Structure formats: C-alpha cells, structure tokens
Amino acid sequence: MDLLPFDEYVRSLNRKRMSAGVLYYDHADRVLLVEPSYKPHWDIPGGACEAGEPPWRTAAREVGEELGITTTPGDLLVIDYLPTNDRFPEGLAFIFDGGTISGDEVKALEITDPEIVSAELVSLEDAATRLKPSLARRLAIALEAAHTRTLAICDNGVRARR
Template sequence: MAAGSLAAVDLLPFDDYVRSLNRKRMSAGVLLRDGDRRVLLIQPSYKPHWDIPGGAVDAEEAPWTTAVRELREELGIVRTLGPPLVIDHIRSDPRMPEGIAFIFDGGLIDQADVDALDLTDPEILSVDLVPVDQVATKVKPSLARRLSVAWSVVATGNLALCNDGERITL
C-alpha cells in the first residue's frame, strides 16, 4: 500500500468499531472427582440434563472467579481450584450464540463430603458421584465430550483446547 493511501480506506470511528465486535457468552464449570473414577454431577431444577457445578460468567467477571462463586453458591463448597483443564469453543445454534466454556480442576471429593452437602440453592435438586463411563447418559453430549477430555488431562494438569467438545491440537 502506498504511503498516504490509508486515508482512502473507510475506517469506522473507534466507538462504532467497538460496538461491531462479536460478543461471546462464557461459562465456567468445575470437575470434582473421587478416587473411584467418579465425577460429581448436579441435577439442576431448570433443565433436563445433569451438569457439573458452574454457570454463566457474569459481566466483568473472570471465568475462574465464576467457577469459585458457582461452587460456593450451588454446593456451599469453598476451595482453591486447580488449573483450567479445558477451554472449549461452542458454535452457535438456533437458541444460543457461540461461546467459550472453561472447566477447572476442583480436586478430589469423597462420598462423605457429598453426603454432608447442605443443598440450599433452589436451582440444585440433587448431586451424585457418577462413574466416568456413565456420565454421558446424564449430561448433554457436548458436555460429555468436554468432560471426557477434562478427565483425560486431569492427571497431567495440562490444558486441552476443544471445538464443541472435540479435542484439537494447534
């Protein structure tokens, strides 16, 4: 491009440019597991599938802050989380815009801890430790794929990138 030809290009004013940027929804969940190859799932009151503790990232909130907050709000669990295990790009569908989903390592939990949970959040009907090989029967297929990837990297603490729950390599 020749010097001075940049002026010939129609550039948006900065505020218009910012308004034109794509917005993505974000969610953050927590993988809690026990020593018997089971994953903690929650039964929400507002949707048909089970889920992991977590939820939508609020405005001006970091995903890791969301994960800690949701764990406390949903289950009354206060703990330091481990590293992120999965970052998943989720394509849009007719009902939802595209998004980014994070899964953080919540560490180990045992049956006694689960039995002692005092579920006070009306959004949560029940919790269960579900064998890894049965998780896909309770959760949405995209979450089942994402959890399978999270489970495969939890021992190493590595971060996996996914597209709709399918692990990718860069």
C-alpha cells in the first residue's frame, strides 16, 4: 500500500459544512423560532459557521446579529450529522442551550437584521409545522437534553445514541 505524501493527504481530507443554533424556551416548553426573510421554513436563532469560526462562537455571533442577545450560550445540547442532499454537502449541526426566555422578553427583542422577519415562542407541535422535519426532530431532542442536562448525538435529527 502506497501512502500519499502528507500535504497531499491533508488536501484530500473531506470538508464538512457546520451550523450552530441556540435553543431558547419558556417555562411551558415553548421554543423560540425566527422567521427568515430568505427561505420558506422558520428556524432557530443561529446560522452557518464561518471559516475559522468554532460553533460556540457562531452561536453567540448569530444570536447577537439576529436578536440583539449578547449573553453567551450555555452547554452544547445536540450534535447532529447532516447527510448530503440535493443542495448541500454533508455537515454537522450544533445546538447550544440559551436557557429560558419569557414572552415579554421575546416581544421586547429589537430585530434589526434584515434576514429575520419575526421571532415567536411556539409549542413543539406548532414548531413541527414551521420547520424542516430534520430540524423539528433535532429541536425536540435539544429541549429534552436541556431538561436532562445531557448531550444528544443525532443522525439527521434522529437520536443515534444516548
């Protein structure tokens, strides 16, 4: 077996896309969703990791840009493997714990990012009608992980192991 020269091997390594979001929820387990201006499905606060940016910094940056929330997100709740589809290469999605947020706090958010139309607290059942199915599954697992203080490993929104 011939080995590649190290630099050639490094260039051949697979690159994965990454995203990071933050789960905010209230005492009734409603979750905070944002309505993007650029796509049909709602989302959780967060977005794509930039080059050289770790997921936890992405999460903090995105909620700051989208919602003006400047507190650092808490523990990592979910790591989800996203398979290749017709539009995107395979990737990893991370969800961090944002903790509780009240309806009054959501109403007081000053959304200045043109990418976000609105933000709303909704039940998981309502969220499932607004989100892509894989994100709806991932979000339900994230809420459970927030309550149990565990990390969930998922495969396309399905718990892969405990």
